[in-house]
Amino acid sequence: MKGYRRMAGLGLLLVLALAIGIGVYRGKRHRESRTLDIILIQKAIDETNDFWSSIHEGAKMAAREYGVNLTVWGPGSEREVEEAHALIEEAIAQKPDAIALAPISYEETLAYARRIEEAGIPLIVVDSVMAEPVGRCVVATDNVEGGYKMGTYMRQFVDENTVIGIVGHVQGSSTAREREQGFRQGLGEDQEKIVDVVFCESSFALAREVTRKMLEEHPEINMIAGLNEYSSVGAAEAVRDLGLEDRIHMVGFDSSKQEIQLLEAGIFDAIVIQRAFNMGYLSIEKAVWAARGEELPEYEDAGTVLITKENIYTEENQKLLFPF
């Protein structure tokens, strides 16, 4: 009898060992395959906006690649600040593994970004920075670099008669400041030829308006730089409407169908575009790294590309300009 009991004990031990083995194996696999939850809050979710659509696409690609569960939120337009901040609070309540945030406001969003960090959720700042440094990593376009590309390209058209005007988007915004700074650096000493800087509050109509006013005040202007899509397109349309396209050299920033048509029409000499897809991809990649507790760079440049009429349809650029 004693022997049987020992046998039963041995059998039980084996079963137990087997069960524990399988359990551990399963558990390990479970841990490995646990999908991270990441929330991306864009400044806007707008099907017609190529920039945010591309960021969305890039983010989705990264999510697929890293096998994370990605949720993308954003207000209908970049002007809905309250809505964007409500979304941040909702995101914190969901306790995701990381949040990638494109701050809608330089000043006001800072408090909400802080709240994300206070909740212990890794924060990746996307596209633009806030009044104070916050977050584990900033994934954005190097705007100074982009502006610099505009300046160095446009310098070839500069002669002693050149007079330059700048149409910015929002006065005091970091992107406008940095792009202008880069543009000036690219022009070098020719930046003295800049006579006026106006702002359009990211509105096409206002951009046309301020450009027209600027040209009335400084009719000698023969070179204009736009600092984002609204200011670039608005300025170019104003120039075209005034019939001055042959006299005025123009350079724009960001990409849209209108900008491409204006570039094809020769109104723009060049435009500088951001790699929005890369920005979306990189922000989710960095969010994954942050959630896994890996080392992160403080700053990640998504990159910019200068497009002229000649290189619109090269293999690389057409993918950037025409994300399907």
Added chain:
Amino acid sequence: MERGKSRGRLFGGFRSVRSSMICSFAGLIMFALLIFLVVSLNYTQDTVLDNSVDYTSQLIGQVNEDIDSYISYMENISMIVSINSDVNNFLFAEDAPEGAGEEGLRLPSGSGSVDDVGRQRLAEQVAVMFRTLMDTRQDITNIGIFLGNERYVLNRGWERVNPYVDVTQLSWYQEALQAEGGAVISTSHVQNVVYDSYDWVVTLSRRIRGLDKSDPDSVFFVDLNYNSINSLCEKLHLGDKGYVFILDKQGGLIYHPRQQLLYSGLKTERISEVMACREESFLTEDQYLYTISRSDYTGWTVVGVAYVPELLEHADEAKNIYVLMAGILLLVALFLAAILSDQITRPIKTLEGSMKEVERGDFAHAIIRETQDNEIGRLSGSFNRMTEQIQNLMEETRKVQQAKRESELKVLQSQINPHFLYNTLDSIIWMAEWGKNKEVVVMTSSLAKLLRQSISNDQELVQISQEVAYTESYLTIQKMRYRDKLEYEILVKKEIRELAVIKLILQPLVENAIYHGIKYKKGKGLIRILGYREAGCIYLKVQDDGVGMDAETMSHIYEKHVQDTRSNGVGLRNVQERIALYYGPEYGLSYESVPGVGTTATIRLPDRGEEQRNI
């Protein structure tokens, strides 16, 4: 030494054969199962890889076929369009002089002249044809014919050409001209020829030749919506990390889900490896399985990429089942091993138990049943025979020993010590010389009684009264010899007088009391003989008030006087042995003694009542 050696052996550490057997079985079974597992797991892995190559090949082969059918359809359209007379007339008919009449459309042969209105009508008819084609096939994005920048029909007829584009500079236009009438398939690109539309397409273009060789350059093109290729590739599911991409003849990307990442250098793709690969598939060192399908028709390469660990996830399920099965098998096998080894070792265990019995000397339960006709069965048989033999031998030895002892005792009983006889006779002579006739008579009759009793030794048992009488005869003689030294009393209860006891047990005690107790005492000594029954036993006691014994003397009491010349020859040891032999070891002789006070010898015998009387 033996033990130490055996411990070194495999499974020698176990204390039973059964455990060793079970462990050996378990070891063997585990070994076999392990080999089975390793082989089947590897086999599964290989099979899964092979299967996924086959599966992926089928899928991407299907993609290639679908693309081929798109392209061949477009090529068919291009053939139909290029020989269409309306198209030819629209493109190549010479301008009719003004006012050639309304019959300008009716042309005598392939080439003729047509006025503006006529050409407008032709354009309208071509547009109708295009419209029909575009309406029936959603995957056609654009379709059109161009004669340089001079005239064109585009899509449904109302789309305009992008005013900033020089059609003749477009690559699909130039390549079509170079191809001399063959169809040219572009890579994926943005079609910018239509005003205000920038669609991703794959363009098929073909030069249209009029009947006259001198006709100017003219090109037909049709755009395949890139989304139809896109969705072909996207709907293929090759796991979460798997994807499909397409390369053109030169290795340029037609479709890749990470095209943007590739261009910006964030990702790389093994394009040169794919282009160089002549096999159906290859496996990269980071566990990606590339499966390749080339189309002879388009020259495109469709590549399916799968992540091997994902493929093996299904294999993992099979693995789990294998491991589980192995576990269950192991348990069942162990259970069977336990039962089997139990059955095999049970006879051995029985044998072992029975051997222990024999070791203890119990032969009655030692015989075991011979259940099996095998080595162990035969061993049991031999054991049984051996046990029987030993039992017989032992029985025989015991009988011989007993017979020997008995005969010895008889010899001892029958003897009256010659010294005693001589001393007594000497005393008689002295008494006779002194004229003490009365004393001579008493002594002589007592000696005669002694002699008679020792001669009649055919009976082993005597009545207690006889034994007492015998002892009294002895005491009488001794009392007369040690005249002033010895007194005696006999106080034996009447109810036990007729009980039988083995003879010659009382006299040696009295002899002992005289020679060791009374003899060394100054003055007179008293010997008292008591007899009574108490608590189921008969007690016979010989008390003396002699010098007594110390513990040292007591411990040697049974060894002394066996050959004592003055004793009657029957030693105490003899008495003790005979009582034990006859009545059992729990009965016998015991001594109590206090030096200077006296000694009491007690014989303890069983009281069997009437039964004892009859013997």
